[in-house]
Amino acid sequence: MGSAPYRSLLPLLLSPLSLLPVVCGDCGPLPSLSRAEPPEDIRHKNSFPVGSKVTYRCLQNLSKIPSRLDTIMCLNNSLWSNLQEFCDHSCQSPPQVAFAKLSKEDEMKNFYAVGITVSYDCSPGYENSTAELPTSTCRENSTWSEVPELCHKQSCGPPTNPEHGTVVATDHLYLARAKVVCNEGYTLSSRVSFILCFTQGNGVAWTPLPTCQVSPSVTGTTAVANSTPHLEKKASENHYILPLVLIPCITGAAVIVAWSIKKCSASKKTG
Ligand SMILES: *[C@@H]1O[C@H](CO)[C@@H](O)[C@H](O)[C@H]1NC(C)=O
């Protein structure tokens, strides 16, 4: 019961103490900035001694300009230091596109303010058909404008056919793949049955052309040539190509033998 009067007395006793720092060098409440706010926990504090430092944070949708200060200090004249506007509307990293890459100069930037325009160079394998190069601008709503597709795939030109074969190409542009098909009786010298239009130096060129070589067995020519493209991949990974080729051969031979026996007996009958 007797503690109640003391409790109400306590704030009265403490209030002069809380006013004390103001007397001997204090900057008072934090200044309010239009685009930034101080940390939540000290936002409503009324007293900051000389030497106090407070770091502000940009308001929602605004970002800190890297070169600017974001910390104020209570100076020895009991005034807060001044702060230049350090928050601005900005965009995230510029958009990435396959046909072009951000210029070195713009790539090094770490802040893209609203209104800034970045430029691109054509990616390897692409070229500009006009003097105009792609650009993008950081718009008012913090989004980048679309990067116009001003770089086009370079062409490798029509591929040359290998000796005893043909290249089946529908597209001659960068990253196009063309199938190499050998004439009957010939097989590819390598497992790679495609050529690719790829970067070479400053331009593009077809990857080395595989050659077509005479098939190892002349007798089974047609059968081997037809089955090769399908079995080729499996053959490189597995070792069951031999049974796969032999079984149809043996079966074929058996059929031929059976057929000739039948024919022989038939001709015997007629003869
Ligand atoms: C921040 O941006 C979002 C999306 O653009 C928007 O909905 C929101 O109102 C903005 N907030 C402020 C405080 O401007």
Ligand SMILES: *[C@@H]1O[C@H](CO)[C@@H](O)[C@H](O)[C@H]1NC(C)=O
């Ligand atoms: C206040 O600070 C300034 C520099 O920041 C210094 O030149 C000056 O001597 C200081 N005054 C006092 C009273 O400490």
Ligand SMILES: *[C@@H]1O[C@H](CO)[C@@H](O)[C@H](O)[C@H]1NC(C)=O
């Ligand atoms: C492509 O861009 C480069 C670099 O800006 C320029 O030198 C060249 O003339 C352009 N090509 C064409 C065809 O305009």
Ligand SMILES: *[C@@H]1O[C@H](CO)[C@@H](O)[C@H](O)[C@H]1NC(C)=O
């Ligand atoms: C941003 O503004 C552009 C035009 O100013 C508009 O086309 C686009 O849809 C806007 N994006 C968003 C996310 O508001």
